[in-house]
Amino acid sequence: EAQVTQNPRYLITVTGKKLTVTCSQNMNHEYMSWYRQDPGLGLRQIYYSMNVEATDKGDVPEGYKVSRKEKRNFPLILESPSPNQTSLYFCASSFVSHTEAFFGQGTRLTVV
């Protein structure tokens, strides 16, 4: 089954404790991206990757890192999480940027 898998689905952590949210797709997609979703603000792009070893900042990259060492994986790293990063996060992939995007199930992160 074609899918984008995020882990974990829910995470509560403390300020400053490094964490990684994983994202994996099995569709051989070139393009992957991360979003955060906050009430009234929609889906805001954090980082995107057009291919392996090619990543770039989206609209809200501060406080986040990503890597794309393999085509299928695109982890999101928060090296020192803060409460303002409490949000719902989605990973998405598509064949290229302007084709149908498939979203992961989402990760609800709470930073206390």
Add this chain to the structure above:
Amino acid sequence: QQPVQSPQAVILREGEDAVINCSSSKALYSVHWYRQKHGEAPVFLMILLKGGEQKGHEKISASFNEKKQQSSLYLTASQLSYSGTYFCGTFDMRFGAGTRLTVKP
């Protein structure tokens, strides 16, 4: 830069129609539309690749005016299952703030 959607929210009765608009201050090139049910991930509805293109998906259709950098999503004879938040997305995968659609019996 995120595209701008309007309205922010709309409430309908079953069978009524609605229009959701999406506009951008820069060239759109293509427009995607997605629907997100509460607590779920966004799901692809359709993509419009060319100016003047119109597409349909069940009783949901969309148009794309590339020159005006606008797209509209039309929901006809709405059903309860149409409830959710609708997002438009640009060619570089930026999304609007969403339009929350509620369909009541």
